[in-house]
Amino acid sequence: MRIKDEHQRYVEYFQRQLVRPGTEEFLGGLKKWFEINRISIADKCLNLDRKDGSHGNRLASAVLAHQDIGDHDSFFSRQIFEPLLAKIIAICTEIGTPPRLPIRFANSPAPEPSPAALPSANEHILFAGPGTFAFCNYWGKVFSTAFYEIGILPKRKRRSVSAISRRLAKCGVVADATRLAIRYAATESLLGFGRIEQHKDLRASRVLLVNSMEAFILAHEVAHFISHEEYPNSSGIPPDSNQKQLELNCDALGFAVCNGYGAQENNPFAFQLIGPVLFFYALRLSDITRSILTGAPIVDSETHPSTDERIRAVLQFLKDAEAGRSVQRNVLDALDVAMIIGSQVQVIMHRLVKGG
Numbered sequence: 229m230r231i232k233d234e235h236q237r238y239v240e241y242f243q244r245q246l247v248r249p250g251t252e253e254f255l256g257g258l259k260k261w262f263e264i265n266r267i268s269i270a271d272k273c274l275n276l277d278r279k280d281g282s283h284g285n286r287l288a289s290a291v292l293a294h295q296d297i298g299d300h301d302s303f304f305s306r307q308i309f310e311p312l313l314a315k316i317i318a319i320c321t322e323i324g325t326p327p328r329l330p331i332r333f334a335n336s337p338a339p340e341p342s343p344a345a346l347p348s349a350n351e352h353i354l355f356a357g358p359g360t361f362a363f364c365n366y367w368g369k370v371f372s373t374a375f376y377e378i379g380i381l382p383k384r385k386r387r388s389v390s391a392i393s394r395r396l397a398k399c400g401v402v403a404d405a406t407r408l409a410i411r412y413a414a415t416e417s418l419l420g421f422g423r424i425e426q427h428k429d430l431r432a433s434r435v436l437l438v439n440s441m442e443a444f445i446l447a448h449e450v451a452h453f454i455s456h457e458e459y460p461n462s463s464g465i466p467p468d469s470n471q472k473q474l475e476l477n478c479d480a481l482g483f484a485v486c487n488g489y490g491a492q493e494n495n496p497f498a499f500q501l502i503g504p505v506l507f508f509y510a511l512r513l514s515d516i517t518r519s520i521l522t523g524a525p526i527v528d529s530e531t532h533p534s535t536d537e538r539i540r541a542v543l544q545f546l547k548d549a550e551a552g553r554s555v556q557r558n559v560l561d562a563l564d565v566a567m568i569i570g571s572q573v574q575v576i577m578h579r580l581v582k583g584g
């Protein structure tokens with residue numbers, strides 16, 4: 229019991245470091261909303277259950293039973309990331325690179341999309357939260373709607389950049405992407421962005437896409453823990469290597485795990501690494517947007533690979549892994565769609581900046 233208390237104090241100490249002024253209020257509101265609406269949320273889960281199997285039932289029980297552990301816990305983060313982390317660790321073990329120490333999950337109250345990894349000599353703690361799932365969910369909406377809209381074009385127009393561009397502008401995807409990119413450029417977060425409408429029939433494909441991004445993001449962090457176990461005195465950086473190479477190595481393990489996760493969970497976006505590619509592209513577009521807004525060029529970090537490098541690494545990974553032609557084609561097609569959206573966002577941004 230005392231060890232548990234000690235552990236919890238440690239978790240809460242780090243959670244307090246992750247809190248940012250301004251977002252605490254939003255997260256507090258989310259917590260209150262959950263408490264007030266617990267019964268009706270559980271009812272909605274049960275209704276889901278009547279439609280599509282047993283998940284709703286389990287979720288309803290979880291909603292009713294949830295007890296926050298400490299001030300910075302979150303029901304939603306726990307539901308999303310705790311089971312996903314267990315699956316990611318199991319896949320690491322299957323592919324022969326298991327973490328030696330246990331990895332605990334804790335909610336992150338930080339608004340940004342990247343989780344925080346806290347390695348130690350006894351057990352590791354992975355902090356992930358609404359900052360991550362908000363980012364993935366909003367961009368998941370944009371991209372899953374875009375894929376759907378292109379899919380319903382007449383076949384001969386599906387390879388035409390101008391037909392795709394017109395369609396994406398008309399259905400509102402480009403406007404949504406622009407709003408997201410501006411928001412992220414200004415605040416480095418999509419937390420509390422508000423509603424983006426999406427037809428409910430697209431929910432299933434959005435969930436798969438978001439899940440594929442989250443699987444990769446967690447796998448990258450687990451890779452950091454594994455590296456840290458091997459090279460504890462240099463923060464996981466192997467001898468004769470550097471931080472940038474470490475990040476690329478963690479991505480590479482992340483791709484392998486994401487691919488295995490996709491095969492296991494029947495998630496084509498994870499299996500084909502479309503999730504990580506679109507995640508990187510969304511970050512890239514946000515950087516470009518910030519650069520247009522501020523007039524400051526994008527400066528490549530000395531310690532971290534650029535999003536461009538990370539996208540190229542995905543494509544190289546698929547090549548090296550001898551992924552089938554159709555897989556490589558699909559990931560390039562997804563990237564093309566993202567880039568068509570991105571180029572239209574840039575046109576709008578340039579116009580906005582000139583007009584202002």
Ligand SMILES: [Zn+2]
Nearest residue numbers: 448452475478
């Ligand atoms: Zn990293």
